[in-house]
Amino acid sequence: MRYAFFDLDHTLLPFDTQTLFCNFVLHRHPWRIVLHAWFVPYALGRAVGVVSTATAKRAFLSYLWGMKRAHLRRLARDFAHDCVDTWIYPEMRAEILRHKHQGRKLVLNTASPDFYAEEIAAVLDFDHCVATRFHIGNIVPLRPPLVGSNNKREAKIAAMKASVPGVAALTDEQRFHCWAYSDSAADIPLLEFCGNRILVHPSGGLKKHFPQHDVTVVTPRRPYWGKVGDMLSALRQMLGLHGERGPAR
Numbered sequence: 001m002r003y004a005f006f007d008l009d010h011t012l013l014p015f016d017t018q019t020l021f022c023n024f025v026l027h028r029h030p031w032r033i034v035l036h037a038w039f040v041p042y043a044l045g046r047a048v049g050v051v052s053t054a055t056a057k058r059a060f061l062s063y064l065w066g067m068k069r070a071h072l073r074r075l076a077r078d079f080a081h082d083c084v085d086t087w088i089y090p091e092m093r094a095e096i097l098r099h100k101h102q103g104r105k106l107v108l109n110t111a112s113p114d115f116y117a118e119e120i121a122a123v124l125d126f127d128h129c130v131a132t133r134f135h136i137g138n139i140v141p142l143r144p145p146l147v148g149s150n151n152k153r154e155a156k157i158a159a160m161k162a163s164v165p166g167v168a169a170l171t172d173e174q175r176f177h178c179w180a181y182s183d184s185a186a187d188i189p190l191l192e193f194c195g196n197r198i199l200v201h202p203s204g205g206l207k208k209h210f211p212q213h214d215v216t217v218v219t220p221r222r223p224y225w226g227k228v229g230d231m232l233s234a235l236r237q238m239l240g241l242h243g244e245r246g247p248a249r
Contacts, residue, residue, distance in 0.1 A: 001166045002174075004099040005190055006126075007182040008110035008117065011200045012092045013084065014222045015230075017112050017120070019237035020087070022063060024079045026240025033240060038062035038142060054150040057132070058143040061113070067140045072115060080119035086246035088124070089220040092181070092200070096124060099179065107167075109160055109190060111152045128164045130156065154189050185209060223247070 042059035045051030108121040114131040121129035133147035161168040176195030185205035191197045197215045236242040
């Protein structure tokens with residue numbers, strides 16, 4: 001069995017979907033912006049290295065506090081259909097269709113929360129989704145607890161071996177014919193798992209890790225300029241001030 005593994009944030013889309021989903025929610029519930037006050041201390045702690053990524057991720061979701069699970073599911077479904085499907089890089093959509101046509105199983109493997117990542121995978125016609133799992137319950141708690149670990153780095157490999165049929169049994173030769181797509185050095189284990197590696201606007205650390213002849217680098221057009229533009233877009237999204245949908249094509 002052949003596979004193509006895709007990261008999500010800054011790989012399929014030009015943004016971090018955590019802030020993009022926050023933007024989507026705040027457009028519908030503007031008052032929830034006040035709940036970011038719970039996140040500020042954690043953001044500062046993360047900046048100075050005393051708060052873990054997983055803890056900060058839990059705290060960021062405080063803007064969803066008190067929301068009913070059924071309503072969150074509707075928002076996640078609408079987000080996938082109305083926003084993600086318009087923001088996805090056209091080049092990446094073409095790659096998804098190519099692998100589908102060539103008979104590969106498509107796996108979305110992301111550190112993003114499962115409650116909307118699974119909806120995104122369904123909209124983009126992936127066969128499987130591996131994401132960071134949260135325990136939501138009937139009402140979203142202030143800092144939703146993780147189920148398992150944050151799905152980053154080596155955790156991505158362990159999670160997809162455990163949950164995607166056939167992956168754990170792949171031989172080295174079969175892995176050589178698999179494909180992986182990412183922008184981040186955090187996904188070096190995922191990229192090294194496969195013989196075909198596609199780097200999408202790769203970070204400096206990621207470019208340095210692989211010899212040039214071992215990877216393909218693609219740089220689809222982004223709706224901002226450089227790291228500063230990305231950070232400003234994320235800030236606008238956290239405040240609910242960003243456009244919801246991508247440009248008409």
